[in-house]
Amino acid sequence: MLATASPGLQAVARRLTLAAPTAAAAQALCVVRLPRRLPGRSASLRAAASAAAAEAAPPAKEGAEELGFQEMTSGTRRRYYMLGGKGGVGKTSCAASLAVRFANNGHPTLVVSTDPAHSLSDSFAQDLTGGTLVQVEGPDAPLFALEINPEKAREEFRTASQKNGGTGVKDFMDSMGLGVLVEQIGELKLGELLDTPPPGLDEAIAISKVIQFLEAQEYSMFSRIVFDTAPTGHTLRLLSLPDFLDASIGKILKLRSKIASAASAIKSVFGQEVQQQDAANKLEQLRERMVKVRELFRDTESTEFIIVTIPTVMAISESSRLHSSLQKESVPVRRLIVNQVLPPSTSDCKFCAIKRKDQTRALDMIRSDPELMDLNIIQAPLVDMEIRGVPALKFLGDIVWK
Numbered sequence: 001m002l003a004t005a006s007p008g009l010q011a012v013a014r015r016l017t018l019a020a021p022t023a024a025a026a027q028a029l030c031v032v033r034l035p036r037r038l039p040g041r042s043a044s045l046r047a048a049a050s051a052a053a054a055e056a057a058p059p060a061k062e063g064a065e066e067l068g069f070q071e072m073t074s075g076t077r078r079r080y081y082m083l084g085g086k087g088g089v090g091k092t093s094c095a096a097s098l099a100v101r102f103a104n105n106g107h108p109t110l111v112v113s114t115d116p117a118h119s120l121s122d123s124f125a126q127d128l129t130g131g132t133l134v135q136v137e138g139p140d141a142p143l144f145a146l147e148i149n150p151e152k153a154r155e156e157f158r159t160a161s162q163k164n165g166g167t168g169v170k171d172f173m174d175s176m177g178l179g180v181l182v183e184q185i186g187e188l189k190l191g192e193l194l195d196t197p198p199p200g201l202d203e204a205i206a207i208s209k210v211i212q213f214l215e216a217q218e219y220s221m222f223s224r225i226v227f228d229t230a231p232t233g234h235t236l237r238l239l240s241l242p243d244f245l246d247a248s249i250g251k252i253l254k255l256r257s258k259i260a261s262a263a264s265a266i267k268s269v270f271g272q273e274v275q276q277q278d279a280a281n282k283l284e285q286l287r288e289r290m291v292k293v294r295e296l297f298r299d300t301e302s303t304e305f306i307i308v309t310i311p312t313v314m315a316i317s318e319s320s321r322l323h324s325s326l327q328k329e330s331v332p333v334r335r336l337i338v339n340q341v342l343p344p345s346t347s348d349c350k351f352c353a354i355k356r357k358d359q360t361r362a363l364d365m366i367r368s369d370p371e372l373m374d375l376n377i378i379q380a381p382l383v384d385m386e387i388r389g390v391p392a393l394k395f396l397g398d399i400v401w402k
């Protein structure tokens with residue numbers, strides 16, 4: 001693209017990609033300038049935030065339900081917010097900024113990443129890795145982060161499945177004329193199910209792990225839980241996963257009961273019954289948790305899925321498909337964040353004018369898309385530097401979550 005661009009455009013593009021975010025670059029690009037000094041709570045920061053918010057205010061939409069931050073923060077009953085969308089649109093930045101905003105409004109908050117490629121640590125500019133609760137330094141009320149390691153979470157199921165079967169059992173059952181049952185188990189590919197999991201299983205296990213955690217006393221303090229989910233494809237597969245697991249685990253459990261009587265003989269020779277039982281129990285547990293994940297996703301009282309997008313045709317088309325799939329699965333969606341919107345400016349920068357026109361077209365597309373037009377649209381401005389660290393997230397959060 002650079003090769004065919006005009007010299008002027010090339011110069012701007014070079015500045016876009018190479019330059020450190022200077023005041024001049026920000027002005028040329030008409031982005032919202034993040035205050036250079038971000039002490040977090042200074043009056044100048046608040047003033048800058050509200051000026052940017054006024055600039056980037058979403059157009060009033062007739063007939064749309066008014067959904068502000070007030071509504072998100074009211075009440076102490078626990079609520080879950082899941083942010084999802086296409087890769088790279090700003091899911092983590094929006095999720096982390098929402099978590100900071102909740103914490104600064106007095107809600108003990110937990111922000112969880114279930115994306116196998118975590119970026120919470122990068123976003124908060126703090127080490128939050130390790131798969132356990134880590135307190136985020138900075139906000140007024142307690143804010144904890146949890147990066148779930150899907151690989152680790154899957155390990156226990158894989159271990160159980162590896163114990164399931166083996167040639168010793170097969171030979172023994174063959175000799176008893178029951179080899180066909182072992183083959184049937186083999187066909188179910190129980191081991192493979194967990195060794196090379198179907199897409200979405202990692203994410204499902206990660207979320208189910210969180211549900212398991214949330215039942216523990218240690219987690220009872222959190223009144224707001226924000227999920228930074230994996231990109232769209234994972235989310236969609238995750239939603240269809242409980243049915244898939246229901247079917248395969250259901251078959252396994254049926255077979256287990258068929259085998260039960262014959263297996264008692266095996267037990268005395270190989271001690272395998274206990275292991276079979278163990279694997280089946282783990283799978284049954286997994287299935288139960290998947291059902292809970294599905295219930296959580298569909299609970300309109302406590303859960304909301306927020307789609308994050310950017311004003312480009314490709315991202316909006318994907319958001320439209322995502323919303324359609326979420327609706328089919330009865331997942332409550334009420335808000336759409338359009339991130340990285342160029343705020344209005346009096347600058348005559350040609351690049352910005354073209355870019356803004358493109359974005360305006362994309363925003364119009366949202367307003368006429370049957371899947372998206374009824375959602376509450378929140379516009380988040382493009383700021384002139386990477387949003388990293390609590391003060392920057394607070395800045396973004398104050399603009400986005402009004």
Ligand SMILES: Nc1ncnc2c1ncn2[C@@H]1O[C@H](COP(=O)(O)OP(=O)(O)OP(=O)(O)O)[C@@H](O)[C@H]1O
Nearest residue numbers: 087088089090091092093119340381382383386387
């Ligand atoms: N409004 C914004 N203005 C400027 N930069 C932004 C904005 N929102 C996000 N970014 C930047 O865009 C990059 C990607 O953002 P982020 O990691 O939040 O996206 P993501 O959707 O979570 O990505 P992934 O799909 O890879 O997890 C980051 O460098 C972030 O700082």
